[in-house]
Amino acid sequence: MPERIKHKPIDEEKVKHPKAEIHILTDQCKGCGFCIQYCPKKVLEESQEINARGVYPPKVVDEDKCILCGFCMAVCPDFAIFVTEKQSEEEAC
Amino acid sequence: MVEELTHPFSKYLRSAMIPHIWCPGCGNGIVLNCFIHALDELQEDLDKLVVVSGIGCIGRTAGYVNTDSFHTTHGRAIAFATGVKLANPELDVVVISGDGDLFAIGGNHFIHAARRNIGIKVICANNFNYGMTGGQQGPTTPAEAYTTTTPYGNIEPSFNLVHLATASGATYVARWTTLHVRRLTQSIKRMMQKEGFCFIEVVSPCPEIFGRRNKMKTGLEMMEWFRRASVVENFSDPSKADITPERIVVGEFVNIEKISYEKLFHEKIAHINEQKVNW
Amino acid sequence: MSGKKALLTGAHFISGDIACAEGAITAGCRFFAGYPITPATEIAEHLSERMPEFGGIYIQMEDEIASIAAVIGASYAGLKAMTATSGPGFSLMQENIGLAVMTETPCVIVDIMRGGPSTGQPTMPGQQDVMQAKWGSHGDYAIIALAPSSVQEMFDLTIEAFNLAEIYRVPTLLMADEVIAHMWEKVEFPSAKEIKIVNRRKTKVSRENYMPFMPENDFVPPMACFGEGYHFHATGLTHDERGYPKTQSSEVQSKLVRRLCDKINNNADKIVKVQETMLDDAEIAVVAYGIVSRSALSAVRKAREKGIKAGLLRLVTLWPFPEEQVAKIAEQAKAIVVPEMNCGQMTREVERAAKETPVAFLSKLGEEPHTPMEIFEEIRRNV
Numbered sequence: 001m002p003e004r005i006k007h008k009p010i011d012e013e014k015v016k017h018p019k020a021e022i023h024i025l026t027d028q029c030k031g032c033g034f035c036i037q038y039c040p041k042k043v044l045e046e047s048q049e050i051n052a053r054g055v056y057p058p059k060v061v062d063e064d065k066c067i068l069c070g071f072c073m074a075v076c077p078d079f080a081i082f083v084t085e086k087q088s089e090e091e092a093c
Numbered sequence: 094m095v096e097e098l099t100h101p102f103s104k105y106l107r108s109a110m111i112p113h114i115w116c117p118g119c120g121n122g123i124v125l126n127c128f129i130h131a132l133d134e135l136q137e138d139l140d141k142l143v144v145v146s147g148i149g150c151i152g153r154t155a156g157y158v159n160t161d162s163f164h165t166t167h168g169r170a171i172a173f174a175t176g177v178k179l180a181n182p183e184l185d186v187v188v189i190s191g192d193g194d195l196f197a198i199g200g201n202h203f204i205h206a207a208r209r210n211i212g213i214k215v216i217c218a219n220n221f222n223y224g225m226t227g228g229q230q231g232p233t234t235p236a237e238a239y240t241t242t243t244p245y246g247n248i249e250p251s252f253n254l255v256h257l258a259t260a261s262g263a264t265y266v267a268r269w270t271t272l273h274v275r276r277l278t279q280s281i282k283r284m285m286q287k288e289g290f291c292f293i294e295v296v297s298p299c300p301e302i303f304g305r306r307n308k309m310k311t312g313l314e315m316m317e318w319f320r321r322a323s324v325v326e327n328f329s330d331p332s333k334a335d336i337t338p339e340r341i342v343v344g345e346f347v348n349i350e351k352i353s354y355e356k357l358f359h360e361k362i363a364h365i366n367e368q369k370v371n372w
Numbered sequence: 373m374s375g376k377k378a379l380l381t382g383a384h385f386i387s388g389d390i391a392c393a394e395g396a397i398t399a400g401c402r403f404f405a406g407y408p409i410t411p412a413t414e415i416a417e418h419l420s421e422r423m424p425e426f427g428g429i430y431i432q433m434e435d436e437i438a439s440i441a442a443v444i445g446a447s448y449a450g451l452k453a454m455t456a457t458s459g460p461g462f463s464l465m466q467e468n469i470g471l472a473v474m475t476e477t478p479c480v481i482v483d484i485m486r487g488g489p490s491t492g493q494p495t496m497p498g499q500q501d502v503m504q505a506k507w508g509s510h511g512d513y514a515i516i517a518l519a520p521s522s523v524q525e526m527f528d529l530t531i532e533a534f535n536l537a538e539i540y541r542v543p544t545l546l547m548a549d550e551v552i553a554h555m556w557e558k559v560e561f562p563s564a565k566e567i568k569i570v571n572r573r574k575t576k577v578s579r580e581n582y583m584p585f586m587p588e589n590d591f592v593p594p595m596a597c598f599g600e601g602y603h604f605h606a607t608g609l610t611h612d613e614r615g616y617p618k619t620q621s622s623e624v625q626s627k628l629v630r631r632l633c634d635k636i637n638n639n640a641d642k643i644v645k646v647q648e649t650m651l652d653d654a655e656i657a658v659v660a661y662g663i664v665s666r667s668a669l670s671a672v673r674k675a676r677e678k679g680i681k682a683g684l685l686r687l688v689t690l691w692p693f694p695e696e697q698v699a700k701i702a703e704q705a706k707a708i709v710v711p712e713m714n715c716g717q718m719t720r721e722v723e724r725a726a727k728e729t730p731v732a733f734l735s736k737l738g739e740e741p742h743t744p745m746e747i748f749e750e751i752r753r754n755v
Contacts, residue, residue, distance in 0.1 A: 023098055030117035032312045038272075055117065074130060074274040077122020077312075078112060079100045107605070110616060140601040145445075156605055156617060161598040163448060164607035164617070165441065166471050172438035176445025176453070177598060179429045180403055184449065184599050202441075205434040358431075362424045366377065 019086040020066035024057060028080040031055025035072035035081050041065045044072065105129040105139075107159050114153060118304075118312020120271035120297030121151045124218045127274055127295075128189065129158070131281035143186045145174045147194035150225045150299075151218040154189045168198030171206045174213045182212070182355040185285060192219040193231040196252055200232070207261030210289045212353040216281070217254060217292070220299035228302035235336065239306040254294045255331040255346050264289035266331065266347035270296040270319040273343060280345065289353045296341060377425050380561045388526040388553040389414035389456075392482060392546065393422065394561070395530030396454050400569055401480070402428035403446035403453035405439040407461060410494040411550040412484040415456040436461035440468040444477045448606070450597035452534055456482035458550075459492060459501055462508070469543055470509030473632060475606045476541035476585065476593065478572055480533045483545060484553040485662075487737065496739045497550040499662055499713040503720075505545050506691045512629055514636035516643060517545040517691040519661040523557035529688070535570040536643060540635060541592055547690060549713065551663040551741060579603070585628075586613040591635035636692055645688040646697045650676060654683025656751050657705040659698060659722050661687040663741045664711050670744035675751045682751050690718065695725040702726035707754040709734060711742045730754070 009015070022043070029051060036044045036058050043066045047059035058072075058081065066083065073082045106129070115121045132142070139160050146155035148167040155162035165173045170188045178186045188195075195203055195217050206213060222240050223229040230240040230247055233254065237246045258266045265287050269277040277295060284291040298304060298315030309315045319341060326334070327344040334342035380394050393415045396404070404423055406416040416432065423430040429446065433439040439455045446453040457465065462483045472479055487493030488500045501508075505517040516536050520529045530546060537544040575582055575594035584604040587593045593613075596602040609617035610625050618624040636643065650672060651657060660668040665686040675682035685701055687694060698721075702708060708726055710719040711734040719733040734750045736742050 023100075025100065028112055030112075032118040034118075034123075034312065034316060037313055037316070071274070074126060074278070075123060075272070076126065077115065077119055079102060079106070079122075079126065082098075082100050084098070107616070109614070139603065141599060143449075143598045153617075156607065160603050162605045163445075163475075164605070164609065165444075166467050166608055169437065169441040169468060169471075172433065172441035173445040175431070175433070175438070176403065176405060176442030176447075177449045179431060179442070180446035180449035180451045180453075181599055201434055202438055205438070358429065362427055365424050366427075 018068055020063060020068045021084045021086040022060050022063055022066060023082050023084065024059070025080045026057045027052040028078055029053070029055065029057035030078050030080075031057060032077060034075045034077070038075055039072055040069060041067055102126070102129045102133065105132060105159055106157055110157050113157055115150060116301040118298055118300040118315070119150070120220065120295070120299070121154065121218055123271040123274065124151065124189070124216060124295050124297060125154055125157060127277045128216065128281055130278045131285065134278070135282055135285060137185070137285065141183060141185055143177055143184050145170045145177070145186065145188045147190040147199060148225070149191035149194050149223070151189060151191045152194065152225075168194055169202065170194065171199060171202040171213065171215065175206055175211050178211055178213050179355055179358065182359065186213045188213055188215045190215075190217060192217060192221065192233040192254070193223045196232045196254065196257070204257070204261040207258060207263045207290045207292070209354040210262055210264060210351055212289055212355055214284050214291045215293070217294045218297040219254060219294050220297045220303055222299060222303040224299045224302050228306065240303065251336075253332065253334060255334050258292040259331045259347050262290070262351075263292045263347060264349050264351045265291035267345040268294040268296065268334065268343050270323055270341060270343060271298060272316050272319045272323070283348075288356070289351050296336065296343070379564060381563050383558055383560055385556060385558050386523065387414065387556045388520070388523045388548060389484070390418050391523045391526040391559050392456070392530045392548070392553070393418040395527040396480070396534070397422055397426060397428070398527075398561075398564070398567060399452065399531040399534035400571070401452045401454050401534060402426065403443065403451040404429070404455065405431050405433050405442035405446070405453070406455050407433055407436045407439050407457065409458045409461045411486055411553050412456040412458050412482060414553075415482060436464040437468060440465040440472070440481065443479050444468060444472050444475070447477045447479045448598055450599070452478070452538070454480040454482065456484065458484050458486050458494070459488045459498070460490070462501055462504065466508040470511060470513065471608045472543040473509065473513045473515060474608050476595070477543060478537040478541050478595070479543050480530065480537055481543055481545050482530070483547050485547060485549045493739070495550065497663060497713060497741060498737070499549055499664065499717070502547055502690055502714070503717040505547050512633060514633045515545060515691055516540065516542055516636060516689070517547050519687060519690050520546065520548050520552055521662050521665045521686065522552065523555060524559050526552060527559055527561065531567060531569070535568065538570050538572045539592070540639065540643075541572065541595060542636060549662045575602075583613040584615045585611060587631060590639060591631055640692040643689060644692060644694045644697070646694050647686040647688060649684040649686070651683035651685060651701055653681055654701065654704070655681040655706045656709060656754055657683050657685055657701045658709045658711070658747065658751065659685045659687065659718075660711055661690060661718065664713060667742045667744045668711060668747050671747035671751060674744060674748045680751060680755055687718070693721045693725070698722055698725035699727070702729040705729060707732060709747065709750050709754060711736070711747050711750065713737060713741060
């Protein structure tokens with residue numbers, strides 16, 4: 001097994017990683033759990049607050065860990081979750 | 094976490110009909126999601142798109158997409174779509190229907206449309222039973238599975254849909270599960286840009302009705318079956334593309350070039366009208 | 373016959389099936405999907421040759437069910453579309469005829485009636501499908517059915533069928549019998565400018581506000597087609613004016629089904645056509661249609677020669693049934709004779725409309741339509 005050498009990118013400090021904004025349409029969610037289960041970074045977990053449909057929608061655990069892969073959005077059968085890129089602080093003003 | 098924005102795909106959906114009728118964990122919503130995602134990436138001209146569906150839970154899809162759409166009688170979506178495509182070959186005609194609608198009652202129409210290579214695109218949500226009517230056996234119900242009409246376990250062999258589509262003459266044949274959302278979206282994109290009869294089978298969870306009777310009572314359990322058992326074997330022999338509890342063979346099986354029926358027909362018309370008629 | 377892209381004009385000696393096919397093309401039909409079945413096959417064969425000459429589509433589908441489904445699809449995509457069949461195929465098509473009614477699809481279905489039931493006598497005439505024309509599909513609905521009685525009418529009424537289908541957004545049936553379909557007669561084809569062609573009413577509403585099943589005052593909704601940018605939905609499920617399924621509302625069901633029936637029944641005065649011969653002072657009226665009406669005309673003439681005041685009411689429209697016209701002659705006539713090549717179908721409608729006036733039904737099955745002598749004898753029996 002070849003040794004895995006982890007390099008740190010030279011410009012890691014300078015490059016800005018996109019920040020995610022996760023939007024959950026809580027009352028549209030039917031509680032299937034696909035987004036929670038298949039998020040590669042485990043950003044979501046089941047919320048404790050029941051929604052209007054009587055199920056537990058997801059809630060965000062740590063939005064900073066989201067890598068904007070969009071899998072939650074793609075696998076949601078109910079169009080109840082989507083991710084956008086957060087505008088950086090400099091651009092927001 | 095903010096809630097004021099609308100979902101980016103809202104414009105593809107008829108807002109008055111959302112939320113849809115499908116159960117929690119049903120794969121139909123994912124099929125719809127991937128389809129819309131493909132349309133979005135292609136920047137498809139929605140004025141040119143016609144979505145046709147048959148009877149069944151997945152048949153409700155035509156009512157949810159915000160395009161010209163038609164919900165036909167059971168099994169006849171492909172025959173209807175043939176009429177549409179021939180009448181106006183400029184239209185992109187997509188049939189989205191279920192395993193029973195397309196392969197039991199609609200089986201004859203499927204094989205002939207594939208044989209003719211009419212340029213319609215077919216997406217089949219295969220959930221192994223007739224979900225809308227309560228979970229009866231269908232032509233894709235696996236061996237030994239329990240359904241409301243096979244209370245002692247299914248003894249009928251199930252159809253291998255990709256094998257059938259290939260043998261009938263489709264120019265593009267693929268199978269994915271609802272877990273393979275990205276590959277499914279790419280397949281749909283590829284299909285939309287292809288000439289001739291194209292077919293994508295989407296292995297889809299029906300937890301409330303099929304799954305519950307077969308020891309997979311949530312959508313997650315069915316998706317876990319897909320995750321455990323799926324193996325991507327692109328361009329492998331479709332006749333060996335099984336779906337069993339241990340193995341779900343997915344991938345693209347056929348991607349060939351073949352002139353479409355509507356093109357052949359219009360070439361023929363042009364040819365006849367240039368020639369003089371001899372009586 | 374002339375070749376490419378020329379509509380027939382002038383006098384021609386042709387068969388009923390060919391006249392029907394030519395009538396379709398003249399009416400603007402540019403899509404035919406069918407399946408071979410005696411005695412309608414000649415329509416398909418002729419159109420397989422003629423349709424492409426006009427840039428139209430001909431396709432032989434895998435069965436009759438596929439044929440009518442493709443016709444509905446083509447109609448929604450903007451073409452005038454037709455199929456032709458006989459009894460067994462007509463039975464197969466019923467579910468989708470219901471779909472055409474429910475989705476208000478203009479289309480023409482030709483049924484060349486043969487001996488039934490089941491496979492029956494494929495090469496012999498019959499009039500056994502006329503009730504099926506009205507009641508064949510499940511559910512409550514109204515439909516238009518025409519009965520040609522000559523090769524000329526096979527041409528004229530096919531054009532009329534297309535016009536009615538387009539005006540009322542309803543599948544229109546052409547119920548001909550095998551004799552009319554296969555006989556050869558001289559037909560006068562008028563020039564194009566003498567023929568009235570009607571096209572479906574288009575919507576004037578903007579895309580955002582368009583509702584595919586919002587009727588105008590005559591119960592008929594204007595029609596948009598696929599590809600025009602209206603993004604509408606049509607379904608065989610009970611639906612509201614927007615076309616969206618509404619399967620849980622009694623109000624929507626009631627409104628829709630009644631409108632589909634009213635659309636035809638309340639416009640019957642504009643749709644129904646009959647031909648009256650010697651009825652002004654008739655004491656015995658004969659009500660007939662199709663090939664039988666030809667014998668009936670001879671019989672009525674013979675009766676007049678013999679001093680019997682007989683008259684003929686020929687039904688050109690079978691459905692909606694010409695109730696008013698039958699009721700009117702029933703008031704003056706002592707008896708009504710209805711000869712049919714079946715076991716009693718339209719005669720029931722005549723009885724219903726005629727009320728107290730006795731109706732004598734003359735049945736005949738098999739290869740030969742009623743002879744004039746047979747009908748004359750029946751007239752005489754009822755004097």
